Amino acid sequence: MSEEQTSNISINITVYCDIDMEKLSLLKELLNELVPVTIRHTYLKQIFIVADDALVDTVNAIIEARADYKRPYVAGEFAPSGVAVPIQNNDQFECYIVITESEVQIIKPPLNHPAKLVSTLLEELLHTQVYATVWEARGYIDPRIETSSIFDDLFVQASRFHDEYFVNRSKAYIAYNTYIFDVPGGYSNMCLEYGVPLNSIIKESISKLVQLRTDVTKGNITREQTWYDLIEIIYRYIFEPLARDAAYRESNPEVRVNNDDLIENLFYREYIEPYWKRIKIELERSYDSDLSEMSLALDEIVRNLQEFLINIGVTFADRNGQKEYIKFNLVISS
Numbered sequence: 001m002s003e004e005q006t007s008n009i010s011i012n013i014t015v016y017c018d019i020d021m022e023k024l025s026l027l028k029e030l031l032n033e034l035v036p037v038t039i040r041h042t043y044l045k046q047i048f049i050v051a052d053d054a055l056v057d058t059v060n061a062i063i064e065a066r067a068d069y070k071r072p073y074v075a076g077e078f079a080p081s082g083v084a085v086p087i088q089n090n091d092q093f094e095c096y097i098v099i100t101e102s103e104v105q106i107i108k109p110p111l112n113h114p115a116k117l118v119s120t121l122l123e124e125l126l127h128t129q130v131y132a133t134v135w136e137a138r139g140y141i142d143p144r145i146e147t148s149s150i151f152d153d154l155f156v157q158a159s160r161f162h163d164e165y166f167v168n169r170s171k172a173y174i175a176y177n178t179y180i181f182d183v184p185g186g187y188s189n190m191c192l193e194y195g196v197p198l199n200s201i202i203k204e205s206i207s208k209l210v211q212l213r214t215d216v217t218k219g220n221i222t223r224e225q226t227w228y229d230l231i232e233i234i235y236r237y238i239f240e241p242l243a244r245d246a247a248y249r250e251s252n253p254e255v256r257v258n259n260d261d262l263i264e265n266l267f268y269r270e271y272i273e274p275y276w277k278r279i280k281i282e283l284e285r286s287y288d289s290d291l292s293e294m295s296l297a298l299d300e301i302v303r304n305l306q307e308f309l310i311n312i313g314v315t316f317a318d319r320n321g322q323k324e325y326i327k328f329n330l331v332i333s334s
Contacts, residue, residue: 011035012046016058017101019049026112027104031121037174038125041132044095052079052100059083059098066094071142076236082120084127086141093135095128113182115190122174126167133291134159150316151302153227157235158301165243165283166291168194172251191254194245198259202268205237209312213330226328230314234305242276243283250284271331275308 013028031047050058059073068089082099099120106114134141142156172192174180179187212229215221221229249255262268282297282304309316315327 010042011044014046014048016048016050016054019101019104022109023104023107023112026107026109027117030112030118033180034118034121034125037178038122038170039129039132041129043093043132043135044097044125044128046096048096048098049101049104050098052102055080055083055098055100059085062087062096062098081116082124084124084131086128086131086135088135088141091139093132095131097124097128099124111182113180113187115181118180119171119175119192122171123167126170127163130163130166130291133294137291137295150227151306153231154302154305155298157231157239158298158305160235161240161243162283162286162294162298162301164240165247166287167247168192168244169247169251169287172248176252191252193248193252193255194241196241196245197261198241198245199262199265199268201237201241202262202265202272205233206267208233208237209330213328216328227316230309230328234309238272239276239279239305242272242280246280246283250287271312272308275304275311278304 011031013024013031015024048058048062056073056075062085063071063073066087066089073083073085081103082097085096085098087094087096103117103120106117108114131141142159175190175192177189179189181188181190209230212221212226212233216226245259263273279301282300286294286297311331313329313331315329
């Protein structure tokens, strides 16, 4: 393990893998360029570079060692190359970033602006800016699971895809308007895009929802677990992809992926689109206000998520803080 400190900003870089010192020095130079255009706070304390297969364990070790509320990190379907970790401990707040070794190894001295690394660093630095803004506005990041209501659970999911929208739209804007990527003979801007056809993801959400309904019907899953699986599906396979795609399109006039076939998807057209249009307005509202109207926007997003769930056949209610009355009569078929 080695520790380095960037020359212009007070952020330690801790290395838990074998990184050439020249590459590490070039990484510090790159960070000194990116930090001023991404963050306006002083909560970022440390950046960890770890072996690719150690990223999730490292994130959870940070949470276990430093946070008073130890909500574990779970990676999504695709292995991440970087994670921003917000830590709250009583009335204290700080951020960490964990990135994988392979991200740094793609530096080819004397060049130090490879597109993949720049994109990863931009995204995680911008995430810390969102977390810092949230902390300063309300004094916590997420409601605590053990005391959360159904509203709180939806608020957490709304916050997640809200943050992805803000971060990816900001990243795409910086990438399109700044010459920060290595190209032969110098630097260039870049047109970033989500790059995944939305129709295929929405179709996957249908199959997962139908499978969840089958598990409920057969009694293979508790009502409370049904709730958590349900809101993860609508996050991961509906609203996060929609938010990410919209974010890139707003900041990149040259997006190439065509989603015209999405309107042919009956589930999207009849059950998702009416609520997505309203949610997108709120995401834009928060972004355009530089997060000053984030809380108001999130309240409206949660209200639309509740209405969306009711529209697809979900009945839910809290009883003494427990999700006991959840009925799942899905109105769609595979």
